[in-house]
């Protein structure tokens with residue numbers, strides 16, 4: 001058996017959560033491999049809209065194991081809120097949730113450091129979700145971090161206090177007002193919650209599942225354009241978001257990767273600061289935001305909207321080895337007479353079809369125009385009902401990328417999905 005990987009190809013919020021939820025019945029295990037509560041993955045079914053942050057999006061199904069991998073960073077406070085709200089829906093977590101012993105913990109002081117760092121940056125701030133992601137990954141690579149396995153050790157309290165002290169010294173450098181004790185109690189309550197689940201050596205667990213012939217779907221967070229190496233640095237998150245991160249974030253070898261499902265919106269959005277070549281700062285952008293309900297699932301911030309960027313999409317497909325494309329939010333594009341797709345960037349010296357080292361080199365996007373469609377896609381249940389113009393839009397993407405669009409999502413609900421059978 002191989003591990004299939006599902007990830008975002010743009011700037012996050014492509015609709016990964018919804019698609020994972022739909023695909024879960026085909027798998028035995030759903031495993032998150034990176035990111036943390038900066039992620040907000042929305043699922044809609046039975047008139048319920050639910051947002052997950054650190055728990056994999058397969059949790060609402062009965063039989064599947066949901067594994068939080070070693071590449072994930074966990075905030076016990078948010079984790080506890082998450083399990084509470086899942087339980088409130090009558091969903092049991094017993095025997096379904098596994099957490100890697102090697103996943104790193106986000107401390108309250110990591111969040112303070114995140115906020116202090118952002119405040120010090122002024123107008124050059126990243127637009128972080130302020131969940132402590134950057135400082136936690138910094139402690140991981142700096143070899144100072146606290147891991148889930150540490151909570152089982154007798155010196156856990158000591159380790160916690162030592163790291164908190166270190167953070168206190170760092171925060172002083174920022175001249176930032178804060179009260180570190182404020183959420184400490186909740187944090188330790190969260191630690192007690194984590195203890196209730198199976199804390200495992202997830203690399204052995206997942207390779208064991210593979211040996212038993214179990215099918216595994218690895219769920220990514222954020223998107224390729226937010227990758228720490230390949231995104232629009234420094235306006236990125238602090239983890240690798242590409243498919244290679246499924247190997248390091250779960251402990252699986254590259255030759256164990258099967259399909260790579262790349263999720264993208266039929267247009268583009270970005271939340272937070274940083275370059276966005278095809279951004280629409282006009283009424284069309286506002287229209288897309290309102291029609292697509294483009295407000296952050298984690299922070300509620302309005303998302304910036306723009307046309308589909310094929311240069312960035314092709315780059316993401318190359319980096320991830322995408323085998324199938326899943327297009328979401330096609331329904332939001334209904335009603336446009338003309339749609340635009342960015343196919344290249346105009347630079348000072350000519351035109352380029354590559355993502356540049358520095359986005360400042362881009363003067364403006366080069367667009368191809370496509371005919372729009374009017375039908376309300378949300379009601380469509382058969383591929384044969386898709387309007388001809390939508391088929392043309394998809395064909396154009398497939399021709400340019402060389403990858404089939406095998407899934408078209410036409411609404412936030414589980415049922416609003418079309419499998420195209422394209423190869």
Ligand code: GDP
Pocket residue numbers: 008012013014015016017018039040041042043044292293296297328329330331332409410411412413
């Ligand atoms: P994720 O972070 O990639 O899981 O995406 P988010 O959940 O942050 O954002 C996607 C938003 O679009 C959520 O509100 C989803 O409910 C919604 N959504 C997902 N797929 C579709 C779709 O095909 N059409 C529409 N209209 N909304 C969708």
Ligand code: IMO
Pocket residue numbers: 008011012013014035038039040041126127128129130131133134220221222223226235236237238271272273297
């Ligand atoms: P999902 O998994 C969209 C963005 C933030 C900010 C930058 C760095 O829901 O797609 P961080 O908190 O990581 O330090 O923020 O990355 N960002 C996301 N944008 N979707 C996400 O996750 C994101 N996670 C982080 O807005 O610009």
Ligand code: MG
Pocket residue numbers: 012013014039040041042297298
């Ligand atoms: Mg999201």
